[in-house]
Amino acid sequence: MSTDVTVETLGGERMKLNMGPHHPATHGVLRLMVETDGEIVAKAVPDHGFLHRSIEKIGECVEWPMFVPYTDRIDYVCAMNANLAYCVAVEKLLNTDPATAVQVPLRAECIRIIVAELNRISSHLVAVGAMSMDLGAYTPFLHGIAQRETVNDIFEKLCGQRLTYNFVTIGGVAFDLHKGAEAEITAFLDAFEKEMIRFNKLITANTIFRDRCAGVAAISAADAVAYGLVGPNLRGSGVDWDIRRDEPYGIYDRLAVRVPVGQGFAGRNGRVGDCYDRFVVRLLEINESVRLVREALKMLPAPVEKKTDATGGYQADVAKQLRKPPKGEVRVRTEAPRGEMGYVIVSDGSKTPYRVRCRTGSFTACSIFQKLMRGIFMADIVTVIGSFDIVVPEIDR
Amino acid sequence: MEFGPAVNTIATWISGPDPSWWAVGIGLVAVWVIPVLAIVFPVAAVGQIIERKVAAAMQRRHGPNTVGMDGILRLVVRLAFFFLPRAAQDRIQARITALPGVGWTLGLLQRSGLGQLAADGVKMIGKEDIVPAGTDGLVFRAAPYLALVGAFLPFAAIPFAQNLVALEVPVGALYVVAASGFTVVGLLMAGWGSGNKFSLLGGMRAVAQVVSYEIPVGLAIAGVVLWCGTMDLHQIVAHQYNGQWYSFLGWNIFQSPFLALLACLLFFAGLAECQRTPFDMAEAESELVSGFNTEYSGLRWGMFAMAEYSEMILVGALVSTLFLGGYQSPIGEPWIMSLPGWLETIIHAGILLVKFTLGVVLMVWIRWTLPRFRVDQVMRLCWLTLVPLCLLSLFGLALTMLLGGLAGGVHTGPAYGRIPGMQHINLDALGWLVTWVVPVGFAAVLVAVARRRHGQMHPALKQLTGGA
Amino acid sequence: MVDPGIARPGNDPDEQVLVTTVDEFLAWGKENSLFYLLFATACCGIELMQTGGPRYDVDRLGMIPRATPRQADLMIVAGTITHKMASRVRTLWEQMTEPRWVVSMGSCANSGGPFSKWSYSVLNGVDKYIPVDVYIPGCPPRPEALIDGVMALRERVRKYRTLGMRDRDPHVVQGGDCAFGSHPGRDGACGPSSAAPGALAMSRGDESPRTPQSGKPAQVNGGPA
């Protein structure tokens, strides 16, 4: 229960408050036009587009492989997953015609899972850390960042960049795992699990934090589906749906993905689908990702010299296919940390896509803001935004 | 109202045995301003560095450690050797830095972040001080001064040493609470005068919060007053001396679990009064950009920061005075009393400084640990938790005193300092034990029952926090 | 407006011992206490965050983030600035108090970067709207690069003169076709003064366009056309 006051009982005079586009809690350049009566929010209308970089238009202008760096910038917090989504989509397009079919090597698939899940960990670290920072706890955020740095180090050794990786390519991955990568990743995971327990003691189990999130902006399962919530936001409302398990892409069908759903973790004051559930679901997903990375490491086939080898290689040869891909359209859904990252790709048979459409989780998450932000406290706006883990370029693209 | 001995001494020294009012005024200002300038001001400034260093240590960082005192040294050298060309001045500076010990000291200042403090201050002085369009000019300009005055006024009644107190108000405890309430006027004026809606919200939150938390503060102080039978802070300090070498056992906080509880409550209510995390809704950075000081820059903002840290010190000093023996040392007083008067004053002030600095560190520690409350939670905490607990403690305390008196456990302790014949409530060992065991045991049983009834935790959370 | 480049009485360091010494001291403070504005739009924002994090810890250098522009000295433009956002960036910059500096971080803020060619909505370089002191290449720049850029900015801050004549005003708009600011010599974008040859001599070191107390530019040449 966030407040006893309903919007209907508020007084007539309201204050218009403009949060953003530069505001510490809007995670970038989101703008909220808030109408409040004192501390109670009567209405909050989000305003988007401050980071609309026309990436979809760029997709129509550059060649197939040249769009991969732009997917990095659609969602830079989990660039690996963003790369992966686009590459899976293009591979599916190529596979609709037997003449251009492409077989991604098994080792590349394993590496993809490893990097995608590692990046999911680091993305969720930013999500939970930023939410706790929005609620005033700065230390957990910095501990999240410190862990993220280790992941960044691994990725930097892997592909040479810290944030915008451009690592997953159409038909495989850009590089094989570097020497000693397996040991490094395992060591990181071991230390990381211990570290997360401390993180949780510090913030998740904290009563102030729990009470601030409990019961705030609870979303029913039906609403969550109707408003197009995806990923942890949808699962926080108790909907058992994960694309990795239910519509597997890559080799996710060989890994048994366990899907945590929201159950009203906050206890007495909590309700299924409140901010605390979304927060805890992310933490549970981190644990699940740790397990998946370990399993993928076990499945990893031995490397071979030939890079296009169907098992031990890491990059299928797709240059020829990409010059003349099949004409038509294809839609692919993948599970990024912020939920479904779906691509609609239309090809006119040329070396440039005809239309690249990226459906992102944050965009649809914003559609429910106006409904949620009624009758809550000013301070809860921050909690709600934080709990949805929005990344602004994903909204605006 | 009566002035502290030092005030009288100074006044007498200025204008003879029967000092005139202006001489008393000078003495008052001197005795009030000296400790404020010499003790509170530096600690308030250093508090910001303490804050940054402690935060850094908790976050696996180093905190400010690159900025040394070289700028100040250069200024000094330039001014001292103004007749020399610049290159020569630079050489002199290099020589000085190379002197044995100097380099080490400078390095220490650098690593401890004190150079950073100097740089911040210097920058703030040079920063443009703007009054944005749309502000209520006078209100906007006056607000920081009021906040600062509100933060410094209460120190007049805090006894820093036996004779270092400006005002010996018989109702000193009340005066401190009343004077510290002045700050909130500054905050409200800042919030209103800024002409910024975030500031206004921040100011309003500050008022609501500070006014509410005056209640638990007052109740907690009332407990001490009840126990000691006086509102004079000096006498409360004197009351806490048991005359033994283990004189810390005489402190109020160890007298009764209720007093200990009241000390905690006073500390937390004080935390709320000075708008620190987890009660920093007035300044909530992620909600209200910067709250009431959103529109302030340069020195005016520096004044608000100074006021905030001074208030932290005030809370630390108040808790120390009321519960932790004030300026007394924890290991008996004779070794201090045997010293010359000026040295005794310095040592006593130093002891109080250590105590309230520890309080400040604790506040910083809390700030970097806990998330922020929400407005309704703060109010609920105040009215539904702190106030009832205060009342309960007061009740328990009164009961303890009544029963203790009936059982004959209360007796008069030895006299201390310059106030002879103080009536002490001082329990003997058995009474002390009973006083502690009974309430704590009762509370433990209550908590155990309550845990069994309500204390379930979701298994997923248990797994996340390490299965405990 | 006087050309400080020409030697004239009072501008020589050795002639104004006190002023230059105090100025040097003030500049030392400014240099070592650069509070930066929490301003991040895109990818570089994450890297900025990580630079403030435990691994790179710019707090060591005296840099702490401030949420409000009034209390910030340095604006690190981290990320893409779109046409829609640009006027807000300008507003933020105007709200900052003197002395203030701007670092443009990453390709997007430098020149539009990956979006410079095909995008219709991205501003090609933030220096079209606000004057930039230091540009840092990278997409996003590594934290080391950011720190390096800040160290270089500090070299510049060290030359800032509060009391005496400034050798060089750091706030002359440097960008190609900035419609604001005080750079008179560029492509006619900044008013007719560029046509007069005499005006060109002023471009090197003219004073900041702001009056000390107003917090607003005293003269805004041009504006949204």
Next chain:
Amino acid sequence: MSTALAFAAIAEQVKSAHPSVEARESDNRQPWLLVPAADLPAVARLLRDAPALRFDSLADLTGWDLAKFPATPPSTDIAVAYYLHSLAHRHHLTLKVMAPRDAAQVPSVSGVWAVANYFEREVYDLLGVAFTGHPNLKRIMCPDDWIGHPLRKDYVYPQAYNGIAHLRDGQHFEDAPPRVGDPPPAPAAAAPAKPPVKSA
């Protein structure tokens, strides 16, 4: 036991209720239903509410300009595609509505799936398809005074916005997309800018 239906079965059900709906296939054999714009709300409601279909989630709504698509026969319509998904039955469906280029109007489905509100605003902004009955049909990405709809194939890039030139000087755009006039090479020889071409 799976209650998911294949495309043919879904199409059959829809067609029996709305005969104007056609089942089509794209060039790479991806099936979809072509729905006449007028029937869209009814079809949408049927798809959401029919117990065997229950498409409770609108996974994606997008569109593209067919003007340059090498289709047979050539078309200049704007295709608006609805990607439906049923969490209850776990099956998919793609709907398409062809909107004529010059008067692109499609009835809104934001009353059926709440998320369509945002999707439709985006399609309106970027492709210029007006959704009739939409509660708040405003631009969502571009500023309100933006000219043209960027994802149309005949979109002409702006030369300047808000008085600020779009390009840097010294940039070369030999093969860049067409822009409204080119930045004058030098201030002295400023060529008169071409009048802005407003896309439909």
Next chain:
Amino acid sequence: MILAWVNGIYEGVDAFLTGMGTTARFLVENVRGQGGATAVTRQYPQQPAEIVGERVRGHLFNKADICIVCHACDKACPVDCFSMDGERDANNKMRASRFDIDLSKCIYCGLCVRACPTDSLSMTTGFEIDPHTDAGRYLFRRNTGQLDRKLDAPDVVRMAQLANQPRESLSAEDRAWLDSVVDPAGEHLIGMYGLGYFTPEEKAKADAERERKKKEKEAAAAAAKAAKAALEKAAAEKALAAKEAATPAGRPDGGNAP
């Protein structure tokens, strides 16, 4: 209700103590420098940067002596940051006469390096503007935006000093040196800070100079091309005439059929 209240207080105190304990442990470990919470800070400007791995994508670097100006990088680049000219050398091999990389646009994606057939293009292992590993600084021109040249450390110091002085106060020698290192047309530079910008008349002069040179070069190239074309045309006509004389039917596809 009272029990719930008591439980609430207990939970609050418990969470408070747990949190304080956790941060205290971090603090102690950090101060003692052991355990999981040791400070992870790399004190960068004071300590050298640690660049991990060998695949680091610093900035682009082209070995001009093995570059064959095949434009593969140009084609692979999503942002068009390359512009290059080639000419035949004595051995009739293509060599780069100009190879400009616009590092203000480069997004460090590495696609060009993967496309390069001769491995002439590579990315440095130092980060973007690392003065430590590069032992100097790379200069980038702002508006024409290309990697300009590399300066060694003493030169960097000298240049920074000179460039931050009013230009009028420089000696003629210094000014000449400065002009030789820094292209006056590049208004100011990325990666090199504190560097001045140049007066508009200087820029105008430099622009005009460059424009003139470009026009001259273009004119020369056009003339050469025209002459060559005329020559070729004449030759082709001659050959065609000869061919037509030999095969009267002629081939309609011009000999391009597979």
